[in-house]
Amino acid sequence: MIGRTVAKSGFTVRRNSENWSGAWGPPMSNVKVKTLKLFQKVNHFPGALQLSRKDCLWRNMKKMIDQFGRSEFNFTPATFVLPEDSRRLRKIFETHGGVWIAKPPAGSSGNGIHVVSKWCEIPKRCPLVVQRYISRPRLIQGVKFDMRLYALITSVHPLLVYVYSEGLVRFATSKYIRDVEHLYDRYMHLTNTSVNKTSPRFRPNDSLDKRKGNMWSLNSLWSYLASRQQADIPKLWERVKDIVIKTIISAEAKIVETSDSTLPSKYNAYQLLGFDIILDDDLNPWLLEVNNQPSMDPDTPLCSIVKGQLAKDFLNIVGFQIPDTIPAEDARYLMEKYKQSPLCLDNRLHEITLTETEKGKQDRFVNGKNRADYLRNILDTLTPDDVRHLIRYEDEATQLGGFEKIFPTRTTYDYHKFFDKPRYYNRLLDAWEEMYASDKTRGILRLQKLCEKKYHLPGSFAALDTPRDI
Structure with missing residues (x-):
């Protein structure tokens, strides 16, 4: 397909x-x-x-x-990884019994799966993941x-x-x-x-x-x-x-x-x-x-x-973007066909090297403990790196088709507590959603004005972005 x-x-x-x-x-x-x-x-x-x-x-x-x-x-059903959890699982079998499903850790397509109710039915010579079986499915x-x-x-x-x-x-x-008489019917x-x-x-x-x-x-x-x-x-x-x-x-x-x-x-x-x-x-x-x-x-x-x-x-x-390595003749043909220039991938849009100013801003906002610490100011002055990430974010939103964006949204901040540590770009997009989710046109206009000045491209000397640019 x-x-x-x-x-x-x-x-x-x-x-x-x-x-x-x-x-x-x-x-x-x-x-x-x-x-x-x-x-x-x-x-x-x-x-x-x-x-x-x-x-x-x-x-x-x-x-x-x-x-x-x-x-x-x-x-997630109660789960055990064998052989490391073998003793604990065996004790549960002996005490509570029940129906369990055993699967190879990297298996797929139903291969190697066993539904069991006895400890002796679990294969012992290979790594397995054993889960409590959902025995009352809808x-x-x-x-x-x-x-x-x-x-x-x-x-x-x-x-x-x-x-x-x-x-x-x-x-x-x-x-x-x-x-249990029917556990073997795949x-x-x-x-x-x-x-x-x-x-x-x-x-x-x-x-x-x-x-x-x-x-x-x-x-x-x-x-x-x-x-x-x-x-x-x-x-x-x-x-x-x-x-x-x-x-x-x-x-x-x-x-x-x-x-x-x-x-x-x-x-x-x-x-x-x-x-x-x-x-x-x-x-x-x-x-x-x-x-x-x-x-x-x-x-x-x-x-x-x-x-x-x-x-x-x-x-x-x-x-998928057209590589910037194609012959010049092919590039000209495609630009004429699709009426778009430039057409090929511009690697500057995906630049990951940060300037000292960008590093300083990220350090400042990623270390804040409270959401209010960054919501107030993280969007005041966007760096070129910020703009590149926001362009990609908004570009994807125009191509959703049958997809729904579920993270980040204006209502997903509560999930931030589950991350191993705060990350700058997650906070940047959280603030962007908070400010512009109800008026996307205003946020996109801000980005468009910066792009017209080529502010987002590394090496640009355009004036710093501020809310006054909107």
């Missing part, structure tokens, strides 16, 4: 090439990431395995639970289901997170029976399409609006739950967004540290994530896992519809 989408946009898809603009594939090694050219963009932030590896994800979640309490992070027509949601991170410093308004609802192919307990499409009972769906077969669109599920089960969908959606934001923040410090030490430019990376969430019988959402490279294959007609639009929308937000 990715190849088809970029080909329609005029790009050439190649399997092996050194001179490429964008890549979609597994994570590169940190050594290879450091060699990226300034015009190249990959689909993984270094360190993002902290979210997708189930053992890393749980360790990050446990850190947050220990620091902020279970009430703030009450969306059912539709007696069948278990989960939701595949899509979140997009375009930057980790500042943190910019979007969630897609559409998604996929994946149904099992056997009716759910809450009995078609009953696993909702992965890769598992259930091998069942003779699997039925595809070919419409966003039809509630049929073993896959629905997310909005069809919302319609069903609202009309048939009286669910409060806006409230449920807010809880889902809360899960996405908190989950990403749990790993933010490690991702920022790795990305800052390896990426040559902030242009070089983005991350599309697949969040798998299940609803229990009380309609509480639970995070099952996060996929760092969600499948974009058109497994079913409905997959093709949802993923086709998803690919178009997230690639538009990410924004």
